[in-house]
Amino acid sequence: MKFNLQKKVDLSRFHTFGTRQIAKYLIQVNDLEDLDSALDFALKAEVPFLILGEGSNTLFKSDFSGLVIVVKFQGIVHDSSRGVLQVSSGENWHRLVKYTLSQSLYGLENLALIPGSVGAAPVQNIGAYGVEFKDFFCSLSAYDLEKRQLIEFDQSECQFGYRDSFFKREGLGKFLITKICLKLYEEPRPVLDYPDLNDADPGDGSNNISLEIYKKVCEVRRKKLPDPGTLGNAGSYFKNPIISLTDFSAIKKKHPELPGFKTENPEKMKISAAWLTDFVGAKRKRNAGAAVYKDHSLVLVNEDNANGLDIYLLGQEIKSEVYNEFGVRLSEEVQII
Ligand SMILES: Cc1cc2nc3c(=O)[nH]c(=O)nc-3n(C[C@H](O)[C@H](O)[C@H](O)COP(=O)(O)OP(=O)(O)OC[C@H]3O[C@@H](n4cnc5c(N)ncnc54)[C@H](O)[C@@H]3O)c2cc1C
Structure with missing residues (x-):
C-alpha cells in the first residue's frame, strides 16, 4: 500500500x-x-x-x-465558462472562502471561519449568519463505499435541511464525498440580516461589502466562540429544536420570553437551543474535565483533560434537564462515535 x-x-x-x-x-x-x-x-x-x-x-x-x-483529497478548479467551482473534499473550508473572495466570487463570506473540511460541509449543510451551504450548491460526487463506484448527487438527492442532509441520515457511513460543485455570485449580494452584521456596510456601494462582511464575521466569531486550538470544542453541541406551533404556544404561555423563529413549514417553529440551555443553568455545569463555555451555553468544552465520555454525559445531563423543564428533546449537532 x-x-x-x-x-x-x-x-x-x-x-x-x-x-x-x-x-x-x-x-x-x-x-x-x-x-x-x-x-x-x-x-x-x-x-x-x-x-x-x-x-x-x-x-x-x-x-x-x-x-x-x-x-485529504485536494484541488480547486474554477470553471469560468460554466461559472462553477469544483472543490475536492479534503480542502479546508475557511481557505476556500478566502480563495473565492480573492477570485471575486461572492456568497460564502457569511460562512467564513467555520472549521472543517469541504467534504463535511454538505453533510450537515453548514450555516451561519443567514446563509447555508445549500444556497450555492450545484452537485457533488460521492463514492459508494459498498459498491465502490462514484455517484453524482443533485440538490434534491442531498435532501438538505437545517444542519441536516441525506449524508447525516440514511447515507451516513455509506458514502465518501469526493468533490463538490458550487455556483457563486459574480457581484456581491450581501446578506446583512443578522444584528452582528448590521454595521458591515462600507457605505460606498463598492464590492468591498463582501470583504467587510468576511472581516466582520471573523471578528464576531473570534469574540464569541472558543478557539479549538486552545480550548477543545466542536461549536454548537445541540441543534435548535423545531417544534409544532401548538407546543410553541404552550411553552410561550409559561415562558413568554422564549425566542421563536418561523420555518419553511408554517406548522413548525424553530426555538433557540441556547435560550433553553441557558435557562437550565448549563453554563454552571461540568462533569470531570468537561464544562460548558462561559460565554455560550451550547458549546461544550474540554476544559481540563476530559475524555469523550465526560463530554457526552454532560451533554446528556443538559438534554434531560431541558426535557424535564420544557418537554423538548434536544438533538446533537455533533456526530457521536
Ligand atoms: C468553533 C467551531 C465553530 C463552528 N461553527 C459552526 C457554524 O457556525 N455552523 C456550522 O454549520 N457548523 C459549525 N461548526 C461545526 C463544524 O465546523 C462543521 O460541521 C464542519 O463542516 C465539520 O467539518 P469536519 O471536516 O471537521 O467534519 P468531521 O467532524 O470530520 O465530520 C463530521 C461528519 O461528516 C462526515 N464526513 C466528513 N467528511 C466527509 C466526507 N468527505 N464524505 C462523507 N462524510 C464525511 C463524518 O463521517 C462525520 O459524520 C463549528 C465547529 C467549531 C469547532
Whole structure:
C-alpha cells in the first residue's frame, strides 16, 4: 500500500475536542486508489471504518476499534465558462472562502471561519449568519463505499435541511464525498440580516461589502466562540429544536420570553437551543474535565483533560434537564462515535 497505515493512534490531534481516544488503525487518503486500499484493509482485518474530515463536528465517546479514514483529497478548479467551482473534499473550508473572495466570487463570506473540511460541509449543510451551504450548491460526487463506484448527487438527492442532509441520515457511513460543485455570485449580494452584521456596510456601494462582511464575521466569531486550538470544542453541541406551533404556544404561555423563529413549514417553529440551555443553568455545569463555555451555553468544552465520555454525559445531563423543564428533546449537532 502506498499510504501509511498507522496503528494505535491517539486521536486528539484529529478532532477539535482534543480528547485522547485511541483508534486501532488510521489512514489518510489522498485519492480513490488510497481509499480502495483502505476499504480492502478494513474488510480483510474485519474492522469497522469511519470517515473523518477535520474532526470539528465529531465526539469520540470511547476508543474506536476500527479504521479511521481521514479525507485529504485536494484541488480547486474554477470553471469560468460554466461559472462553477469544483472543490475536492479534503480542502479546508475557511481557505476556500478566502480563495473565492480573492477570485471575486461572492456568497460564502457569511460562512467564513467555520472549521472543517469541504467534504463535511454538505453533510450537515453548514450555516451561519443567514446563509447555508445549500444556497450555492450545484452537485457533488460521492463514492459508494459498498459498491465502490462514484455517484453524482443533485440538490434534491442531498435532501438538505437545517444542519441536516441525506449524508447525516440514511447515507451516513455509506458514502465518501469526493468533490463538490458550487455556483457563486459574480457581484456581491450581501446578506446583512443578522444584528452582528448590521454595521458591515462600507457605505460606498463598492464590492468591498463582501470583504467587510468576511472581516466582520471573523471578528464576531473570534469574540464569541472558543478557539479549538486552545480550548477543545466542536461549536454548537445541540441543534435548535423545531417544534409544532401548538407546543410553541404552550411553552410561550409559561415562558413568554422564549425566542421563536418561523420555518419553511408554517406548522413548525424553530426555538433557540441556547435560550433553553441557558435557562437550565448549563453554563454552571461540568462533569470531570468537561464544562460548558462561559460565554455560550451550547458549546461544550474540554476544559481540563476530559475524555469523550465526560463530554457526552454532560451533554446528556443538559438534554434531560431541558426535557424535564420544557418537554423538548434536544438533538446533537455533533456526530457521536
Ligand atoms: C468553533 C467551531 C465553530 C463552528 N461553527 C459552526 C457554524 O457556525 N455552523 C456550522 O454549520 N457548523 C459549525 N461548526 C461545526 C463544524 O465546523 C462543521 O460541521 C464542519 O463542516 C465539520 O467539518 P469536519 O471536516 O471537521 O467534519 P468531521 O467532524 O470530520 O465530520 C463530521 C461528519 O461528516 C462526515 N464526513 C466528513 N467528511 C466527509 C466526507 N468527505 N464524505 C462523507 N462524510 C464525511 C463524518 O463521517 C462525520 O459524520 C463549528 C465547529 C467549531 C469547532
